Amino acid sequence: MSQTVYDALVVGSGAAGSFAAKELTAQGLSVLLLEAGPSVGPKDFDPDRKKAAQKDLNIWERARATANGQAVQARAVFFKEWMSHLFINDRRNPYTTPPDAPFLWIRGRQAGGRLHTFGRVLLRWSDDDFRLHARTGQGVDWPLSYEELDPFYAEVESYLGLYGQEDRVSTLPDGIYSKRATLTPAEESFKAAVEGRWPERRVVSWRYIAPEAERIPRALRDAQSTSRLAIRYNAVVRRITTDSRTGMATGAEFTDSATGTTETVRASNVVVCASPIESIRLLLNSASSRHPQGLGNSSGTLGRYFMDQLPCLAMGSFPPVPGWMKDDSAPADPFYNASGGIFIPRFEPFGDGSQSGDFAYQGAVGRAPVSSNTPARMAFFGYGQMLPHADNRVTLDSRRTDTWNIPVPHIRCVMTAGERELLARQEETLIEIVRQAGGDLEFIGSPLGLKEMGKGAYPNADVLSRLMFRKMFHRSMSMGAAIHETGGIRMGTSPETSVLNSWNQSWDVPNLLVTDASSFPTSGVAGTTLTVMALTTRACRRLAQHGHGRPT
Structure with a gap:
């Protein structure tokens, strides 16, 4: 076990993880970031990968990607062969769904995550999204308003240009x-x-926003420039570790996908930013004697109310x-x-x-x-808009594991x-x-x-x-095709009906935050990325200002 105890551990380096690393290091905290995939560089964005312009209907590009192990990723509506290396290999990363309810899970594992493959459109949500129940009588309301998130939207927009x-x-x-x-x-x-x-x-x-010329997301680069960020690439996180006496998070156990070795790292706080399905899977797989239904799941809602647009x-x-x-x-x-x-x-x-x-x-x-x-x-x-339903949920499929022998997620989104x-x-x-x-x-x-x-x-x-x-x-064109999945670790006003409070902080485990779109109580009708970045900035700033491991 590593003897270094970081102020914060961040899991994932995409929209949420990169901004978590940026904000926490800017506030003076020492941070370890675990990214399941490799680093990226100029070779991964070589324009020579782009062949002559393809026809609108790229059936054969998709067929080749399917043969190479990307049977799911190749079904993404705007999949392009020259970008196939920025999507995961489905053979190594399987998942299951009900036979009559397919779900298209599109994902990437590398520094920056899906920031390399999304459309770069950043739209604000409004109180039409945050106050769904008040507006329609359906679903739930968020435990925060547009007014509270407005300054963080502005900060992120100004920062990214x-x-x-x-x-x-x-x-x-x-x-x-x-x-x-x-x-x-x-x-x-x-x-x-x-x-x-x-x-x-x-x-x-x-x-x-324009494509990132440096290829590594700016937020991640700025966090590195503080000298307070350490990054472990190819680190497939298996579970969040906890103290058997207090139930608090103590760090994480991960497998190095390059060497096959499993290690444990320690931190005073843990910020989970792995994207909705992976974050749910991680918390469910982090069950312990103090958290028998999954980490932070005293409400029984972990994994439930999963949505996509x-x-x-x-x-x-x-x-x-x-x-x-x-x-x-x-x-x-x-x-x-x-x-x-x-x-x-x-x-x-x-x-x-x-x-x-x-x-x-x-x-x-x-x-x-x-x-x-x-x-x-x-x-x-x-x-x-998809409404939150308790029986739309992500669970663990104990009958099947991925390449690293971790139970795969079972996704129901109907x-x-x-x-x-x-x-x-x-x-x-x-x-x-x-x-x-x-x-x-x-x-x-x-x-x-x-x-x-x-x-x-x-x-x-x-x-x-x-x-x-x-x-x-x-x-x-099944559910999942929108690639705007949300929910499963939702925020709320009560520990009986939600996993997180209004600051993305676990009700049960005060030094655990989840800031990706799994925290969303509703699905919205616009992209989730800008809201993820704003929520992450807000939550991590609050964590740093209120000290480590104490409820906010």
């Missing part, structure tokens, strides 16, 4: 923008058509504006494609009796290369009848919006199935590829 523009949308609060985001001519036309027809349905630009995908063309435009708002990156696009936030009911819904859409119009006389291409991904109705309305509303704006959809699909219209899906692809797309669509 956000591209965006002020939109004044009540359901999507404006952020702090360092540079302006632009829309393509096709997106400007689409925006004018939608807002002219429905003033309540706003079309705004993405709010996003309701996904739908649509593609087509936009005849009103031909051609395309390359967005040069952000500096060109040799490895990543350019960012940018539009977002249609959750909108309120309007006067003609039509229903709104708890869903939003992210998309792009006129950004895919086509000839100057060809209608612009368009693509949209919809995100719907839509109710009400959520299926919401998803159907989400699809119908997107079809209505696109058609009224002058667009032609070729398909729209979700876990409810695939609907083709007009020329059908990918009209320029070969017959075999189109056939394979139709046959395999349900495998890529």
